[in-house]
Amino acid sequence: MALSAWLRQELSAAAHPLLWQPDLDHGFLHRLDVPSSGLILCGATFSGMLTLRWQLDTYQLERQYVVVCHNLVPAELKEVVAYIGPGSLYSRKSFAGEGGKPASSQLVALSHASGVCGSYGVLAIRIRTGRRHQIRAHLLFKDHATATDAKYAAKTALVRGL
Known part of the structure; x- marks a missing residue:
């Protein structure tokens, strides 16, 4: 099962509509390549995604x-x-x-x-x-x-x- 599908299964559309937005990569901001393991960064809400995006873009992370x-x-x-x-x-x-x-x-x-x-x-x-x-x-x-x-x-x- 794709990670985006698993997140949609676990979190409701009403509380987390971002996860149903393919044009916004379902909230994913950072992931490692498939043969790797490690951090996956995803915003479950629009404000969460924008905050994480700002932190990435300003080198806070x-x-x-x-x-x-x-x-x-x-x-x-x-x-x-x-x-x-x-x-x-x-x-x-x-x-x-x-x-x-x-x-x-x-x-x-x-x-x-x-x-x-x-x-x-x-x-x-x-x-x-x-x-x-x-x-x-x-x-x-x-x-x-x-x-x-x-x-x-x-x-x-x-x-x-x-």
Whole structure:
């Protein structure tokens, strides 16, 4: 069941009409990509959604993530600053490099592991801008694709497994 359908099942239309508004994304302001887990931000009322939107737009909310990525991450890699844009007009993938919108991701290497399956890093990442697939695109840009990411990791990395 879709999360928006579950919310509509749990909360009444009379008290929460926003959840029935597809043009307003059923109140959803922020979500992680499907293969991820974590925060989903949704306003159940119009005033709640607008308050949350204001907090997001004025950087009142801080978004932090823990990510497992391929390859050992050098300690000096503290920030990735690169423009994020779509690969093409119809692409659902984002790429870091020239064009697109400015984006910044702050990184802290928490741990590393190496073995027969390869080398991995565990990163704490804080983003401010929140572009589509920003973390995935920034890590790929620095040759540290997110682990088990079929959309962004090289096929050879996926074959290695975790």
